[in-house]
Amino acid sequence: MAIATANHRDFLFRRLHTLAGVVPVGLFLLEHFFTNATATEGPTAFNNAVNTIQHIPYLHVVEFVFIFLPLIYHGVYGLYVAYTSGYNAQQYTWLRNRMFALQRITGVITFIFIIYHLWTTRFSGQEPNFNFVHNLVSNPINFWIMLIGVVAATFHFSNGLWSFMVHWGITVGPRAQRISAVVMMVFFVILAFVGIDALLAFVHTA
Amino acid sequence: MSVAEQDMNSKKKVVRLLIERQDDPNSSPYTETFDIPWRPGMNIIAALMEIQRNPVNASGEKVRPVAWESNCLEEVCGACTMVINGKPRQACSALLDQLSQPITIKPIRTFPVIRDLVVNRSRMFDALKRVKAWIPIDGTYDLGPGPRMPEADRQWAYELAKCFTCGACVEACPNVNEKTSFIGPFAISQARLFNTHPTGAMHKKDRFEALMGEGGIHECGNSQNCVQVCPKGIPLITSIAAMNRAVDGYAFSSWLGK
Ligand code: HEM
Ligand code: SF4
Ligand code: FES
Numbered sequence: 001m002a003i004a005t006a007n008h009r010d011f012l013f014r015r016l017h018t019l020a021g022v023v024p025v026g027l028f029l030l031e032h033f034f035t036n037a038t039a040t041e042g043p044t045a046f047n048n049a050v051n052t053i054q055h056i057p058y059l060h061v062v063e064f065v066f067i068f069l070p071l072i073y074h075g076v077y078g079l080y081v082a083y084t085s086g087y088n089a090q091q092y093t094w095l096r097n098r099m100f101a102l103q104r105i106t107g108v109i110t111f112i113f114i115i116y117h118l119w120t121t122r123f124s125g126q127e128p129n130f131n132f133v134h135n136l137v138s139n140p141i142n143f144w145i146m147l148i149g150v151v152a153a154t155f156h157f158s159n160g161l162w163s164f165m166v167h168w169g170i171t172v173g174p175r176a177q178r179i180s181a182v183v184m185m186v187f188f189v190i191l192a193f194v195g196i197d198a199l200l201a202f203v204h205t206a
Numbered sequence: 207m208s209v210a211e212q213d214m215n216s217k218k219k220v221v222r223l224l225i226e227r228q229d230d231p232n233s234s235p236y237t238e239t240f241d242i243p244w245r246p247g248m249n250i251i252a253a254l255m256e257i258q259r260n261p262v263n264a265s266g267e268k269v270r271p272v273a274w275e276s277n278c279l280e281e282v283c284g285a286c287t288m289v290i291n292g293k294p295r296q297a298c299s300a301l302l303d304q305l306s307q308p309i310t311i312k313p314i315r316t317f318p319v320i321r322d323l324v325v326n327r328s329r330m331f332d333a334l335k336r337v338k339a340w341i342p343i344d345g346t347y348d349l350g351p352g353p354r355m356p357e358a359d360r361q362w363a364y365e366l367a368k369c370f371t372c373g374a375c376v377e378a379c380p381n382v383n384e385k386t387s388f389i390g391p392f393a394i395s396q397a398r399l400f401n402t403h404p405t406g407a408m409h410k411k412d413r414f415e416a417l418m419g420e421g422g423i424h425e426c427g428n429s430q431n432c433v434q435v436c437p438k439g440i441p442l443i444t445s446i447a448a449m450n451r452a453v454d455g456y457a458f459s460s461w462l463g464k
Contacts, residue, residue: 014424086380092431100429169451
């Protein structure tokens with residue numbers, strides 16, 4: 001038996017994974033939702049917001065280093081984590097164990113969704129503007145896929161923040177963890193609302 | 207009903223047990239049904255002893271008696287942990303009258319099964335060795351008395367000291383499985399216990415290093431099943447979160463100090 005092996009590789013990978021889920025991937029999610037929410041102010045507001053982003057200097061580098069790389073790392077390693085986890089929420093039905101399973105299920109849904117989402121938007125070869133998104137989500141199939149994606153991603157992020165605070169020793173005692181669970185579920189509802197509201201704005205105001 | 211009549215009824219009462227059995231470490235498991243005569247105050251061990259006395263299954267066939275392990279019979283040795291009605295717990299403190307029937311009994315399969323309900327828990331003891339779950343006090347000369355432990359710490363640390371390596375938390379944890387090498391919740395809690403002791407704290411870093419090693423603290427995914435099943439009510443998730451804080455801090459400072 002190896003005693004106190006100096007192999008810290010898994011520890012490092014795992015900690016990088018939880019960190020990447022919040023900084024930068026989680027921060028990007030917030031930014032993304034904020035930009036989309038400008039659609040509720042009308043097409044001009046959204047087009048202006050998109051325009052601002054497109055004038056970030058070295059946009060491709062920023063996008064690649066701060067979004068793509070961390071997202072791919074968190075996503076691919078997350079799939080591996082989801083694969084190696086056991087699932088026994090049917091035998092042990094208490095809340096946290098169900099959330100444990102849901103965290104992994106929504107992670108996998110989000111992974112599939114992000115591929116679809118990048119395919120239909122970023123890499124569709126079309127100009128990102130209000131009309132383009134309007135046409136996309138006016139198709140009910142796309143609309144429902146987007147809705148599922150929004151709910152899965154916001155749940156995964158909110159519940160992930162709860163778990164993040166345990167992994168980094170921020171919420172240690174049971175009371176702190178209970179309170180943070182409530183706060184994170186409120187956060188989930190608000191974030192999901194913002195996402196769905198933006199989605200509806202793209203469908204209706206044209 | 208007279209007392210005598212009541213007595214007669216209780217004599218006739220039988221309890222049905224569905225036991226998951228396995229003949230040897232490599233054969234496949236099968237379930238066998240037993241009807242055993244009820245006596246007041248019976249626990250699962252008493253029921254298994256009944257089968258040992260009269261190894262006849264519910265179809266009336268004579269079978270090999272069911273093998274199990276037990277020692278203390280008072281929930282302190284951990285030898286008799288089984289999955290009873292779907293939850294890992296000690297057979298010696300599981301009273302038949304408090305269980306819904308028929309009662310299902312299975313071995314704790316997170317460990318290698320040796321025969322029937324007997325498992326090999328040595329993985330747990332290896333994990334304790336790995337995190338140095340002891341306090342080194344021996345020297346080549348008299349080292350004198352160690353530092354005193356503050357009473358406030360002693361009080362909560364005592365709760366952690368109640369762990370009897372029963373394996374219930376290891377069985378319930380979804381991240382202890384054939385795809386991972388997770389040492390299990392109890393070992394992290396024990397590392398915290400011995401890091402809290404003023405003499406044990408002299409080997410703090412060894413325990414942090416061990417927890418950062420393969421199958422260490424990072425394998426915890428916060429399902430929190432452990433704290434729900436621990437028969438001693440040990441605050442395992444608090445221990446894990448506290449050790450997360452300590453290990454993350456140690457990793458950072460040792461990395462920056464390099
Ligand atoms: C691309 C697909 C994704 C997959 C497959 C995935 C998978 C996972 C898994 C399995 C966990 C649990 C890790 C653990 O408890 O140790 C997790 C945690 C987390 N994920 Fe994701 N994820 C994905 C995308 C995202 C996205 C888009 C975000 C941000 C909005 C995110 C944020 C988080 C956070 C904050 C955690 C908590 C980290 C922790 O427990 O400390 N994930 N993810
Ligand atoms: S922590 Fe509790 S459940 Fe786990 S081995 Fe110790 S006593 Fe058993
Ligand atoms: S026989 Fe010791 S715990 Fe049950």
